[in-house]
Amino acid sequence: xxxxxxxxxxxxxxGKLAKSVKFVDTKDIGDPVSKAREYxxxxxxxxxxxDITASSDARDIMLDVVAQVAKQVYIPFSVGGxxxxxxxxxxxxxxxxxxxxxxxxxxxxxxLIAECAHAFGAQNTVLSMDILRVETSREFPSGxxxxxxxxxxxMGVDALEWALKGEELGAGELVVNSIDADGTREGxxxxxxxxxxxxxxxxxxxSGGAGKPEHLLEVLTEGKADAALVASxxxxxxxxxxxxxxxxxxxxxxxxxxx
Amino acid sequence: xxxxxxxDAGNVRSVQRACQHVGMDxxxxxxxxxxxxxxxxxxxxxxxAESAVETxxxxxxxxxxxxxxxxxxxxxxxCLGLQIVLEHTEEGDKTCLGLVEGASERFExxxxxxxxxxxxxxxxxxxxxxxxxENIQSGDEFYFVHSYFAxxxxxxxxxGTTEYGDKTFCSVxxxxxxxxxQFHLEKSGALGLKLLSAFKHWDATC
Numbered sequence: 001x002x003x004x005x006x007x008x009x010x011x012x013x014x015g016k017l018a019k020s021v022k023f024v025d026t027k028d029i030g031d032p033v034s035k036a037r038e039y040x041x042x043x044x045x046x047x048x049x050x051d052i053t054a055s056s057d058a059r060d061i062m063l064d065v066v067a068q069v070a071k072q073v074y075i076p077f078s079v080g081g082x083x084x085x086x087x088x089x090x091x092x093x094x095x096x097x098x099x100x101x102x103x104x105x106x107x108x109x110x111x112l113i114a115e116c117a118h119a120f121g122a123q124n125t126v127l128s129m130d131i132l133r134v135e136t137s138r139e140f141p142s143g144x145x146x147x148x149x150x151x152x153x154x155m156g157v158d159a160l161e162w163a164l165k166g167e168e169l170g171a172g173e174l175v176v177n178s179i180d181a182d183g184t185r186e187g188x189x190x191x192x193x194x195x196x197x198x199x200x201x202x203x204x205x206x207s208g209g210a211g212k213p214e215h216l217l218e219v220l221t222e223g224k225a226d227a228a229l230v231a232s233x234x235x236x237x238x239x240x241x242x243x244x245x246x247x248x249x250x251x252x253x254x255x256x257x258x259x
Numbered sequence: 260x261x262x263x264x265x266x267d268a269g270n271v272r273s274v275q276r277a278c279q280h281v282g283m284d285x286x287x288x289x290x291x292x293x294x295x296x297x298x299x300x301x302x303x304x305x306x307x308a309e310s311a312v313e314t315x316x317x318x319x320x321x322x323x324x325x326x327x328x329x330x331x332x333x334x335x336x337x338c339l340g341l342q343i344v345l346e347h348t349e350e351g352d353k354t355c356l357g358l359v360e361g362a363s364e365r366f367e368x369x370x371x372x373x374x375x376x377x378x379x380x381x382x383x384x385x386x387x388x389x390x391x392x393e394n395i396q397s398g399d400e401f402y403f404v405h406s407y408f409a410x411x412x413x414x415x416x417x418x419g420t421t422e423y424g425d426k427t428f429c430s431v432x433x434x435x436x437x438x439x440x441q442f443h444l445e446k447s448g449a450l451g452l453k454l455l456s457a458f459k460h461w462d463a464t465c
Contacts, residue, residue, distance in 0.1 A: 001381065001422055002379050003379060003380045004379075074452055075446055076404075096276070098446065121269065121306030124306075198371075201374055202374055203378050226374060227379070256400045259448050
């Protein structure tokens with residue numbers, strides 16, 4: 001039986017691990033390479049690195065970080081942030097990433113998803129979506145809107161429509177990231193996650209809001225997520241990956257325990 | 260020399276890095292002569308079997324892998340490398356290498372909560388002992404990413420199986436000097452590295 005995955009997300013700014021709340025107030029909180037290694041040894045199922053570096057000159061620092069992680073960590077490893085072209089993605093794959101996360105650039109130019117799926121395979125093309133709750137309207141029938149550029153720019157795109165479009169264009173997995181829940185540690189956006197997971201046939205990774213083991217349980221059962229992304233709750237040392245997995249196992253969720 | 264077959268189907272560098280980690284230097288090669296003359300061969304692959312088979316044939320690597328297999332030296336297939344050693348794949352209706360009788364077919368589920376591709380960590384059940392699996396036990400989990408699964412004709416070749424939904428599919432094939440896994444042992448943490456380490460020592464005499 002397939003296990004539910006626990007994925008740690010590391011936001012990297014200028015080569016350092018950073019964490020935001022509701023996409024603002026970003027702070028440096030450590031070295032991403034040693035954190036990645038620590039989580040890997042503690043039974044993490046998958047790793048996501050997100051480059052939130054503002055200036056494009058610092059992109060090479062990220063390539064170096066990716067290369068260092070790839071030498072030490074032997075679980076699936078995806079990288080995103082600032083991927084605008086197949087060429088950008090290729091550099092990250094060469095450095096050692098396994099999967100590529102596309103986000104803002106794909107909203108502006110949806111063909112990017114198809115281009116990546118064609119170049120690297122659908123299974124290595126992950127569509128990451130940053131989503132804000134809005135009034136249900138003709139423009140946003142699902143009641144959720146896709147926002148780009150690190151939560152700053154609304155694009156007038158309905159979240160559910162975009163998820164379905166992403167699947168159709170060849171994304172192999174979806175990251176559903178709730179801006180409302182990001183960094184609050186008050187729980188994932190369950191309705192949003194379930195709505196998208198039930199609508200698509202590819203795996204859905206829930207993101208944003210994890211603060212307690214109960215939140216993971218809720219999103220992996222009620223929220224129908226295939227994987228749960230964690231950040232603050234492990235970065236600050238409040239919980240360990242192995243502790244979370246043991247707790248989920250005791251509460252009836254199938255997770256990988258032997259590693 | 261350990262050679263990793265390069266046919267533009269996935270991250271051969273991940274496999275090479277994992278080999279290095281367990282103390283095996285590996286050469287990545289797309290040259291049929293190098294592949295056929297290797298001491299040990301890894302045949303990896305992710306993505307579409309259709310384009311993978313086309314690229315293999317265009318480069319003459321299909322024949323190179325077949326002649327390598329005929330020498331009796333150790334051959335390790337990973338993911339697509341397990342499906343393509345069979346005779347046929349439903350993906351693009353392609354004829355494959357035919358080292359093992361059988362074919363690959365697509366996962367079909369009536370239950371929509373079962374996602375395809377099958378992505379994530381799942382358990383291996385070992386059907387019969389094999390020297391490559393000495394340090395692995397049934398219930399150990401490995402990382403899978405695939406939409407098609409192998410169906411070997413001869414159950415003796417089906418050394419390991421895995422369950423997804425109501426389906427029990429073949430996740431490890433072994434025949435003579437061939438050992439192949441549907442899962443990515445280069446991405447399966449310490450247990451995957453253990454298997455790769457076993458390949459380092461396996462002389463394929465069984």
